[in-house]
Amino acid sequence: MSARWLRGAAATAATAAFLVPASLLAAGPALAHTAQSPVQAPVQAPVQAPVQAPVHAPVRAPMQAPARASAHGTAAPAAVAKKLLRAWLRADRHAASRVATASAVSTLFSYPFRAPDKFAGCTGNACRFVHTSVRVPGGLGGILMIVSGGKVTKVYESRHLVKPSAAAGHLFDAWRKGDRNRGLEIATSTAVRTLFRTKFDPKGVKYFFQGCNSEPKGHSCAYSYEGGGMFMHVRGSKSRGYEVTSIGYIAD
Numbered sequence: 356m357s358a359r360w361l362r363g364a365a366a367t368a369a370t371a372a373f374l375v376p377a378s379l380l381a382a383g384p385a386l387a388h389t390a391q392s393p394v395q396a397p398v399q400a401p402v403q404a405p406v407q408a409p410v411h412a413p414v415r416a417p418m419q420a421p422a423r424a425s426a427h428g429t430a431a432p433a434a435v436a437k438k439l440l441r442a443w444l445r446a447d448r449h450a451a452s453r454v455a456t457a458s459a460v461s462t463l464f465s466y467p468f469r470a471p472d473k474f475a476g477c478t479g480n481a482c483r484f485v486h487t488s489v490r491v492p493g494g495l496g497g498i499l500m501i502v503s504g505g506k507v508t509k510v511y512e513s514r515h516l517v518k519p520s521a522a523a524g525h526l527f528d529a530w531r532k533g534d535r536n537r538g539l540e541i542a543t544s545t546a547v548r549t550l551f552r553t554k555f556d557p558k559g560v561k562y563f564f565q566g567c568n569s570e571p572k573g574h575s576c577a578y579s580y581e582g583g584g585m586f587m588h589v590r591g592s593k594s595r596g597y598e599v600t601s602i603g604y605i606a607d
Contacts, residue, residue: 429505523576
């Protein structure tokens with residue numbers, strides 16, 4: 356597939372793709388921590404990167420709900436998730452390691468945004484903490500913890516990626532692995548739903564990344580394959596972070 360064809364295809368796809376209204380991007384996500392300017396919490400004193408987060412980071416009353424034992428004698432998922440979040444807010448890796456795996460602790464302690472300000476409950480063993488006063492990239496809206504056997508075994512979190520190609524690559528990799536939650540770390544629910552309508556087939560057609568080009572209000576990142584092409588429409592900026600907002604396809 357020629358570069359000339361892709362440029363023409365990208366223009367066609369950019370016109371037909373569903374774009375997220377600019378007002379959503381203007382809402383202003385929380386900025387990632389930088390050496391120059393840490394993100395400020397809306398009311399309380401600023402909460403810095405997890406390794407320095409003070410005890411008084413914004414966490415609402417539901418975080419203090421008493422632990423309840425499950426039918427198997429282990430703590431309920433909500434209680435375990437809240438213990439891990441509190442340990443992170445205290446920058447206490449030792450306490451965190453008692454209720455989470457090493458990989459889960461490592462992921463959480465690298466979270467680039469301020470602490471989420473709301474516990475959104477658990478669906479089965481998946482517990483969410485979300486932002487209500489700031490906009491972060493992706494449809495996850497904060498932090499998702501997977502609890503198993505009395506420990507948090509997996510953490511998904513909103514990502515701050517500074518290149519459109521990185522956002523597209525993260526979503527494609529999530530699709531390849533069949534992991535919707537990973538996709539939601541960097542893409543809207545609409546984009547994830549579109550992409551995951553079909554299952555990635557490792558024995559099927561080969562996808563070739565063709566790079567990203569500027570388009571109105573953002574970038575279009577193309578993947579070519581025999582018989583057509585897929586275009587991920589990416590919005591954001593280096594300071595806000597990029598996210599995939601919609602996906603379009605064209606055929607030869």
